Amino acid sequence: MNIPTVDLTDLSSNDPARVERGAAALREAFGVFGLVYVKNHGVDAQALARYYDAFGEFVARPLEAKRPYGRADIWYQRGWTPPNTEVAVASNGQPDFKECYFAAPYPTDESSALEFPHIYPENVWPSDAPPYFQEGLLTLGRSLHEAGLQLLRGAAVALGLPETTFTDACQRGPHVTRALQYLPLGPSQVNTGILWGEEHTDFNLLTLLPGGRFLDPQGQPSKSGPDDKSGLYLRTRATPEDPKGQMVRGTAPAGCIVAQVGQQLEILTGGTFLATPHVITAPGVPGWQRQSAAHFMHVHTSTVLFPLSKFRTPEAIQNYAPPVLAGTYDIKTLVDIGLAPTSALDQLGYRHYDRLNRMRAGA
Ligand SMILES: [Fe+2]
Numbered sequence: 001m002n003i004p005t006v007d008l009t010d011l012s013s014n015d016p017a018r019v020e021r022g023a024a025a026l027r028e029a030f031g032v033f034g035l036v037y038v039k040n041h042g043v044d045a046q047a048l049a050r051y052y053d054a055f056g057e058f059v060a061r062p063l064e065a066k067r068p069y070g071r072a073d074i075w076y077q078r079g080w081t082p083p084n085t086e087v088a089v090a091s092n093g094q095p096d097f098k099e100c101y102f103a104a105p106y107p108t109d110e111s112s113a114l115e116f117p118h119i120y121p122e123n124v125w126p127s128d129a130p131p132y133f134q135e136g137l138l139t140l141g142r143s144l145h146e147a148g149l150q151l152l153r154g155a156a157v158a159l160g161l162p163e164t165t166f167t168d169a170c171q172r173g174p175h176v177t178r179a180l181q182y183l184p185l186g187p188s189q190v191n192t193g194i195l196w197g198e199e200h201t202d203f204n205l206l207t208l209l210p211g212g213r214f215l216d217p218q219g220q221p222s223k224s225g226p227d228d229k230s231g232l233y234l235r236t237r238a239t240p241e242d243p244k245g246q247m248v249r250g251t252a253p254a255g256c257i258v259a260q261v262g263q264q265l266e267i268l269t270g271g272t273f274l275a276t277p278h279v280i281t282a283p284g285v286p287g288w289q290r291q292s293a294a295h296f297m298h299v300h301t302s303t304v305l306f307p308l309s310k311f312r313t314p315e316a317i318q319n320y321a322p323p324v325l326a327g328t329y330d331i332k333t334l335v336d337i338g339l340a341p342t343s344a345l346d347q348l349g350y351r352h353y354d355r356l357n358r359m360r361a362g363a
Pocket residue numbers: 200201202278
């Protein structure tokens with residue numbers, strides 16, 4: 001199992017041979033595995049550890065202190081996600097054992113927010129946040145986003161598309177950075193099949209994972225971790241010999257981060273790149289937690305999600321029809337995973353039938 005590593009300095013090089021080397025790595029990584037290891041990514045490991053300290057301090061607060069930042073009214077797209085809220089689509093209704101914090105690393109685009117207010121809300125910050133809580137999440141999000149833009153340019157080159165195909169679609173998009181803390185299992189919960197995060201694919205374009213860390217039962221960061229079975233696993237593409245794919249540990253080589261393909265990139269490429277299924281398994285011993293972070297890059301809400309003309313084979317059309325506006329797709333997914341109410345779907349058709357009723361009643 002040899003997941004390629006791409007060097008971002010290859011992708012940004014003026015030397016065509018180096019650019020092609022990077023593009024070839026991406027072609028194989030995204031085409032075969034759905035993920036790539038990234039080196040020279042610009043994410044500061046010390047700053048990340050400092051941010052995890054701040055985030056852990058917030059999570060350790062009593063539920064009542066965090067509740068004002070858990071905003072069902074904006075579908076939890078900013079601020080705190082309470083435990084047992086989000087559900088993976090394929091999980092039979094079991095919510096994930098996690099608490100999260102969401103922030104957009106760049107200012108919200110005002111005209112997009114008028115169209116999709118729940119997808120582009122303003123950031124929400126605790127009034128008495130631990131030091132480095134806000135700056136740490138924004139700094140992390142921006143450095144992951146910059147790395148992601150380079151990967152997306154490389155991915156376009158790898159597919160023979162104009163270099164800015166995906167980065168243009170991303171402009172002013174609802175990108176969001178998320179810190180996650182997977183909660184400790186009690187002695188009666190371990191080894192009962194409970195997962196920290198059910199297996200799923202991400203619904204966005206590209207996800208960047210800077211790497212997480214375990215907290216021991218005393219809440220202290222631990223390099224070794226509770227056991228060898230807990231953490232992030234990614235499932236590789238099915239092959240005739242290997243129809244279930246292979247589960248690969250999502251731990252990147254030292255100094256690297258991970259980038260994985262989301263549903264939007266799968267749809268635009270007609271399945272040439274496949275969204276990566278991934279699962280976060282819980283430890284077999286009680287009391288341990290895990291902290292991690294992810295930056296979700298999205299196409300802009302006005303992008304039509306359908307295979308690009310180059311990939312529009314009859315098979316791809318069948319697999320990804322009908323074309324759907326990305327903002328609409330976002331709403332549907334947020335309902336599916338339990339963050340938005342089902343009434344959000346009522347907004348997708350005509351909403352003014354009552355006017356005719358009122359007129360007929362002469363009101
Ligand atoms: Fe995910």
